[in-house]
Amino acid sequence: GAVVSQHPSWVICKSGTSVKIECRSLDFQATTMFWYRQFPKQSLMLMATSNEGSKATYEQGVEKDKFLINHASLTLSTLTVTSAHPEDSSFYICSAGATSGSSEQYFGPGTRLTVT
Amino acid sequence: GDSVTQMEGPVTLSEEAFLTINCTYTATGYPSLFWYVQYPGEGLQLLLKATKADDKGSNKGFEATYRKETTSFHLEKGSVQVSDSAVYFCALSAGGAGSYQLTFGKGTKLSVIP
Numbered sequence: 001g002a003v004v005s006q007h008p009s010w011v012i013c014k015s016g017t018s019v020k021i022e023c024r025s026l027d028f029q030a031t032t033m034f035w036y037r038q039f040p041k042q043s044l045m046l047m048a049t050s051n052e053g054s055k056a057t058y059e060q061g062v063e064k065d066k067f068l069i070n071h072a073s074l075t076l077s078t079l080t081v082t083s084a085h086p087e088d089s090s091f092y093i094c095s096a097g098a099t100s101g102s103s104e105q106y107f108g109p110g111t112r113l114t115v116t
Numbered sequence: 117g118d119s120v121t122q123m124e125g126p127v128t129l130s131e132e133a134f135l136t137i138n139c140t141y142t143a144t145g146y147p148s149l150f151w152y153v154q155y156p157g158e159g160l161q162l163l164l165k166a167t168k169a170d171d172k173g174s175n176k177g178f179e180a181t182y183r184k185e186t187t188s189f190h191l192e193k194g195s196v197q198v199s200d201s202a203v204y205f206c207a208l209s210a211g212g213a214g215s216y217q218l219t220f221g222k223g224t225k226l227s228v229i230p
Contacts, residue, residue, distance in 0.1 A: 006159075034217070043205065043222040044160075093159055095218075105209075105218055107152075109159035 003027055004096050006108035013084055013115055020080045021111045023094030029074035030096035034105065035067075038091040050077050084115045118143045122206045122221035129196055129228050137191040137224045139180075139206035147210040149173075149182050149189040150218070154203045163191075163204070196228045 003026040013019050023033060032051050036044040048064075050056040050071035058064045066088075068080040077096075081088055091112050095105040122139040129135060141147065148167045152160040164173030169184035178193045189206060206221040 004159075041223075041225075043220045046217070049217065095160075104150075104162065104165070106162075107160040 002098065002104075002106045004030075004094065004106045004108040006092075006094055006111050008111060009109060010112040011114070013113070015085055015115055016083055018080055018082045019084055019113060020078055021092055021094075021113075023077045023079070023096070023108050025075045025096045025098075025106070028096075028098045028106075030077075030098060031074065032097040033071055033077040034095045034097075035069060035077075035079050036093045036095070038093060038110070044093060047079075081113065084113070086115045089113055089115045118147070118208060118210050118219045120206050120208055120219055120221035122204075122224055124222070124224065125203075126225040126227060129226070131198055131228055131230050132195045133228075135191070135193040135196045135200075135226065137204055137206075137226070139189045139191065139221060141187050141189065141206075141208050143187075143208055143210040143219075145210055146184075147208040149180070150207040150209070151178070151180055151189070151191050152205040152207060152220075154205065154223070156202070160205065196226070198228045198230055201226055201228045 005024045007022045035047045038044050047062045048056045048058045050069045052071050056069035071077040093110040095107045119142045150165045151163040153163045154160050164175040166173040166182035172181045180189050180191045203223045203225045205223045207218045
């Protein structure tokens with residue numbers, strides 16, 4: 001149980017285009033989902049926290065107009081990288097917290113974004 | 117603010133060697149502590165956790181004990197295998213029940229050679 005999927009697993013896009021990444025909780029409902037960014041050989045950097053039905057809370061330094069997050073249902077959150085540039089190339093990981101009240105997060109496998 | 121400090125890698129061990137990866141934390145209140153593992157090309161997986169002082173988390177031969185007096189949660193395994201090669205992240209969650217926000221350490225890359 002507690003499986004989180006991400007789609008796509010990897011994507012290559014041209015500079016200036018937008019890319020949408022989906023994060024789904026497959027067998028549980030997730031009130032809260034998190035989006036992280038991971039640079040090579042570095043830790044995960046929390047970008048934003050999204051709660052179902054409300055606006056996402058962005059961490060300091062993360063442009064909310066560039067990284068659009070939608071959490072429309074208890075099983076789906078999306079991250080859209082708008083007007084992508086090469087410096088946005090990274091590994092994006094989502095995680096979900098179950099509604100049961102446990103503090104545990106369940107992580108998706110990640111999406112490798114390459115902007116050319 | 118909350119923070120996690122773990123030993124810098126990379127760590128290279130021979131198969132069947134003993135592993136210790138140190139992790140210390142700073143947090144207000146009583147955080148829950150976690151070790152996550154990231155295998156090459158994959159997402160993070162929860163390896164083990166402990167939610168209160170003196171708890172020992174264990175899984176797949178790995179163990180870590182929540183030491184409040186030393187604010188530590190060191191990861192240990194008595195005999196590592198090649199398949200244990202991965203990046204290990206120590207993390208804490210300080211928000212209490214229902215609060216999921218995690219603070220991660222920088223990760224320690226472990227390579228196990230035959």
